[in-house]
Each structure stands twice: as structure tokens, then as C-alpha cells.
Amino acid sequence: MSAPTVVSAPGKVLVAGGYLVLDPAYSGVVVSTSSRFYTVVSTVDRPAPDAHAPIQIRVRSPQFVDAVWLYTVAVDPALNAVVVDPHAHKAHSTSANKFVHLALQRTLALAQEAVGTGSLQNSLAHGLDITIAGDNDFYSQRAQLAARGLPATLPALAQLPPFASTGVRLADVHKTGLGSSAALITSLVSALLLHLRVVPPASFAPDAAPAADGRALSHNLAQYVHCLAQGKVGSGFDVSAALFGSQLYTRFDPAVLEPLMADGAPAAPLLPIVSPSNPAWNYHVAPFKLPPLTRLMLADVDAGTDTPSFVGKVLKWRKEDSERANALWDALNRLNNTLSQTLLKLSELYAQDDAAYKKVVKYLSTLQSVQWLAHPGIPPEEQAVIEVFSDTHDLTQAVRAKMREMGELAGVPIEPPEQTELLNACVSRAGVIGGGVPGAGGYDAVWLLVCDPTLCPPEELPSTRVGLVWSKWTGLDVSPLAAQESAAGGARTEALDEVPGLRALVDAA
Numbered sequence: 001m002s003a004p005t006v007v008s009a010p011g012k013v014l015v016a017g018g019y020l021v022l023d024p025a026y027s028g029v030v031v032s033t034s035s036r037f038y039t040v041v042s043t044v045d046r047p048a049p050d051a052h053a054p055i056q057i058r059v060r061s062p063q064f065v066d067a068v069w070l071y072t073v074a075v076d077p078a079l080n081a082v083v084v085d086p087h088a089h090k091a092h093s094t095s096a097n098k099f100v101h102l103a104l105q106r107t108l109a110l111a112q113e114a115v116g117t118g119s120l121q122n123s124l125a126h127g128l129d130i131t132i133a134g135d136n137d138f139y140s141q142r143a144q145l146a147a148r149g150l151p152a153t154l155p156a157l158a159q160l161p162p163f164a165s166t167g168v169r170l171a172d173v174h175k176t177g178l179g180s181s182a183a184l185i186t187s188l189v190s191a192l193l194l195h196l197r198v199v200p201p202a203s204f205a206p207d208a209a210p211a212a213d214g215r216a217l218s219h220n221l222a223q224y225v226h227c228l229a230q231g232k233v234g235s236g237f238d239v240s241a242a243l244f245g246s247q248l249y250t251r252f253d254p255a256v257l258e259p260l261m262a263d264g265a266p267a268a269p270l271l272p273i274v275s276p277s278n279p280a281w282n283y284h285v286a287p288f289k290l291p292p293l294t295r296l297m298l299a300d301v302d303a304g305t306d307t308p309s310f311v312g313k314v315l316k317w318r319k320e321d322s323e324r325a326n327a328l329w330d331a332l333n334r335l336n337n338t339l340s341q342t343l344l345k346l347s348e349l350y351a352q353d354d355a356a357y358k359k360v361v362k363y364l365s366t367l368q369s370v371q372w373l374a375h376p377g378i379p380p381e382e383q384a385v386i387e388v389f390s391d392t393h394d395l396t397q398a399v400r401a402k403m404r405e406m407g408e409l410a411g412v413p414i415e416p417p418e419q420t421e422l423l424n425a426c427v428s429r430a431g432v433i434g435g436g437v438p439g440a441g442g443y444d445a446v447w448l449l450v451c452d453p454t455l456c457p458p459e460e461l462p463s464t465r466v467g468l469v470w471s472k473w474t475g476l477d478v479s480p481l482a483a484q485e486s487a488a489g490g491a492r493t494e495a496l497d498e499v500p501g502l503r504a505l506v507d508a509a
């Protein structure tokens with residue numbers, strides 16, 4: 001086999017902007033995570049024993065029981081059409097995977113339009129072998145920890161092997177809300193576009209410009225496939241984070257995808273619609289990152305929330321009580337924008353005087369936020385930094401209050417009392433800057449931002465203190481996730497042997 005193509009894409013956390021981001025008038029504060037999905041595409045160079053055997057694509061997700069999907073590909077040069085047929089799944093004791101099937105079908109069809117039949121057939125050779133793997137964080141690891149007699153703590157999570165086997169079928173796994181399907185579709189579509197030479201390798205190089213055309217094409221195609229597979233057009237912040245990394249996201253007008261959303265084969269050619277040169281793609285991605293020497297902490301709260309029903313109810317209430325809702329949307333939007341600008345201001349302060357900033361982070365990590373402004377005699381350059389950290393805390397609390405108000409008015413438990421209790425306990429610990437319920441809220445998860453000073457004994461780290469709150473919490477079943485903010489931005493190419501555990505997964509036939 002020739003060298004495999006590997007592309008990874010990160011998961012996401014919507015720190016602020018839930019529900020508002022569905023409306024193009026508002027934006028969302030999106031953080032991409034260090035936890036990633038990986039797609040490895042290998043070309044099958046060897047001809048099948050039967051010379052007339054059709055081109056076959058095999059897709060495997062070895063973390064799951066019976067997760068092998070086989071497809072045959074027919075490329076019709078006359079019709080400019082590619083047909084990707086799943087094999088009868090019963091024969092392989094696997095159920096269909098709509099997300100994978102649509103990603104293959106639409107990416108191959110786009111490739112035929114973009115590079116022509118001959119080039120596509122060359123790249124497909126005698127077939128493709130595709131392996132998909134998601135970092136452990138995308139799926140609840142409670143059972144794996146329990147099986148090893150380990151507690152649900154961050155140090156215990158670090159002892160699990162990478163891409164740990166879940167021991168269940170894909171349909172039965174407990175997801176953690178990091179956006180597995182968006183990261184999966186993004187890594188699969190991007191790896192295929194690269195492998196089939198539709199986009200150049202530079203598009204996904206770790207240092208490529210975020211707005212590179214190849215990356216934008218991959219974004220548009222991944223949004224399309226994800227909407228089609230989910231059967232709805234959401235805001236798309238998850239796919240955008242998977243491509244472009246942490247950002248302030250403003251959605252695209254769903255009208256761009258309307259001509260392609262009907263069931264069955266697309267009625268129109270794909271390329272003119274998904275091409276980045278189509279001005280109807282009016283999403284906006286502004287740069288964003290969390291401040292230096294802070295750490296994003298995430299926990300999966302084992303209760304489960306029906307996000308689509310939350311969205312339906314909130315939007316229904318917004319229509320019915322539009323005056324009150326619009327006032328709430330505007331107030332929340334002002335808070336969200338001020339929060340994102342305040343977080344960005346901290347990065348600026350670090351760039352201006354990293355010594356003062358580092359001292360402040362170390363100092364704040366020993367104090368509860370109520371004490372941050374209570375001490376006189378602090379040098380002015382440090383006091384200025386403390387004030388911005390304190391503003392960040394106040395803003396996260398104000399956003400939470402508004403999200404609770406939204407939930408009460410719409411009759412949806414966006415930050416239910418059990419989560420309020422847990423979050424209050426966490427944000428009152430020393431060194432905790434703020435937190436909230438990510439995305440649509442509910443009982444699923446919490447996020448926190450904590451000071452992360454360097455050269456601190458582990459027991460003095462705010463993350464350790466939060467970990468203790470989580471492991472002792474009895475009101476809800478709280479299980480930490482290992483993810484932090486992605487240092488590597490959005491989608492990127494990887495060397496197979498540099499991702500621990502990935503080669504072994506690919507080689508295990």
C-alpha cells in the first residue's frame with residue numbers, strides 16, 4: 001500500500017452563544033478541543049483476484065463491536081456520476097452508517113466534478129481502506145475505568161490506552177457532547193479530498209492559513225454532509241470548529257444548501273454550490289483563543305439531554321413571546337460579546353507584560369474570585385490584570401444567570417438546579433475563573449476555566465481542587481474529560497506513527 005493519508009479534526013465546546021448562534025444576527029464563542037477524530041485513508045494497490053471486481057471501500061471503527069462497513073463504488077464517466085452502494089449489512093452483522101455513507105457518496109461525487117473521472121479512478125485504484133478513530137473523550141469511559149478498578153478522575157483517565165475499545169456497538173455508546181459526528185465527518189471528508197487530490201496537502205498542513213481554499217471547500221462540504229446526515233440544518237458551529245479551531249462563529253444562511261437537501265441523489269452539480277467562491281456561503285469566523293496560563297476543564301454529567309427538543313421549545317417560545325425574547329437575546333448577546341473581548345484582552349495583557357501576568361495567575365490560583373480585588377498594595381501593572389480576570393468571572397456568572405432566565409421563560413432546564421449547585425460549588429474554589437453549561441445546556445456537561453500557573457505542586461493547582469469537587473459530588477454523576485483547548489487549531493494532517501496508538505488500530509485487520 002502507498003503512504004496513507006491521515007487527517008484529524010477536533011471536538012468543540014460552545015462556551016457562550018447557545019441558541020443565539022442559530023440566528024445569523026448573533027455569534028457564538030467556540031473552543032475547539034485537544035480531543036480529536038482521526039481518519040486514515042489507505043489505497044488498496046493490489047488487484048482483487050477477480051479482475052472485474054468492482055472498486056471496494058472498507059471503513060472500520062475498531063473501537064466498536066461489529067463496526068465495519070463495506071461499499072462498492074461505480075464511477076460512470078458518461079453520466080458524471082458516482083454510485084456508492086453499501087453492501088447488505090446483515091451479511092457483516094453491522095448496521096448501516098448514514099454519516100459515513102453520505103460522506104463517501106458526496107465526497108466522491110464532488111471529486112469526480114473537480115478532478116475528472118480518470119483522476120478519480122486513478123486515486124481510487126483497486127479500492128480504499130479507511131480507519132476511523134475518536135479520542136477516548138468523545139465516549140463515556142465510565143465502564144472502562146470501572147473495569148480496571150479506577151476512579152473517575154483525570155489521573156485515572158490518563159492510564160487508559162489511546163482509542164480504548166468501548167466494548168459496545170456504535171449505536172449503544174454513551175456520547176459526551178464533544179461533537180463526535182461533526183469531527184468525524186470533517187476528518188473523513190478532509191482526508192478523502194486530500195487523498196483524491198481535490199485539495200492540495202498545504203490546505204491541512206499544521207501551519208496552513210485558516211482561510212486556505214482547500215480548507216474552506218472541506219468546510220462547506222462537511223457542513224453539507226453533516227446537515228444531510230442529521231436531517232436538519234443546525235448552526236454549524238461544530239463543523240466550523242472542527243475545520244478552523246477556536247473562534248467567534250457567525251452562521252451561514254441555510255438557503256445555500258437548499259438545492260442539495262432533498263432525499264436521494266442531488267439534483268444539481270455539487271461543486272458550484274459547495275465551492276468557496278459561491279458568495280452564498282456567508283458564515284464568519286473571527287479569531288478567538290482562551291487566555292494563556294488558563295485551562296479549560298470539562299466534565300460529562302451522566303444524565304442525558306434531548307438537545308433537539310430543547311432547541312424546538314426555546315425557538316417556539318422566542319416566536320410566541322418575541323418582545324421579551326428579543327430583549328433577552330440582545331442582553332445576552334452584549335454579555336457574550338463582552339466576555340469574548342475580555343478573554344481576548346487577557347491574551348493582549350500577557351503579550352504586553354508576561355512577567356506581571358504570570359505573577360497574577362499564580363496569585364489568583366490561591367484565592368477565591370470574591371477575594372481577587374480585596375487586597376491593597378498590588379503593583380498597578382498586576383492590578384490591571386487582576387481586574388480583567390475579575391471581570392471575566394463576573395461576565396461568566398452574568399451569562400449563566402441569563403441562560404437560566406431563558407430556560408425558565410421557555411420552560412426548558414437549560415441550567416437546571418442540580419447543575420447550578422454543581423457549578424456554584426466549582427466556581428467558588430480558589431483559582432476558578434468561571435464556568436457554565438456548554439451548548440444547549442441541560443444535564444449533559446459542565447465547562448470551567450481555571451488558572452493554570454506553571455511550576456505549582458499538583459495539589460495546589462485549581463484543576464486538582466475542581467477534580468476533588470467532581471470526584472466527591474453525589475448530586476450528579478460527574479466524570480471528567482481529559483480535553484483541554486486544542487493547541488493545534490482545527491483540522492490538520494498527521495503522520496500515522498506520531499499519533500500514539502493509531503498505527504496499531506490500523507494494522508489490526
Ligand SMILES: Nc1ncnc2c1ncn2[C@@H]1O[C@H](COP(=O)(O)OP(=O)(O)OP(=O)(O)O)[C@@H](O)[C@H]1O
Pocket residue numbers: 061097098099100132133134138170175176177178179180181182184230
Ligand atoms: N467512531 C465512529 N465511527 C463511525 N461513525 C461514527 C463514529 N462516531 C460517530 N459516528 C457517526 O455519528 C453518528 C452520531 O451522530 P450524532 O449527530 O447523533 O452525534 P453528536 O450529536 O455528534 O454527538 P456528541 O456531540 O455527543 O458527540 C453515529 O450514528 C455514527 O453514524
Ligand SMILES: C[C@@](O)(CCOP(=O)(O)O)CC(=O)O
Pocket residue numbers: 013014017018019020021022177234235236237307311438439440441
Ligand atoms: C442550541 C445550539 O445553539 C447549540 C447546541 O450545542 P451542543 O450540541 O449542546 O454543544 C444549537 C446549534 O447551534 O446548532
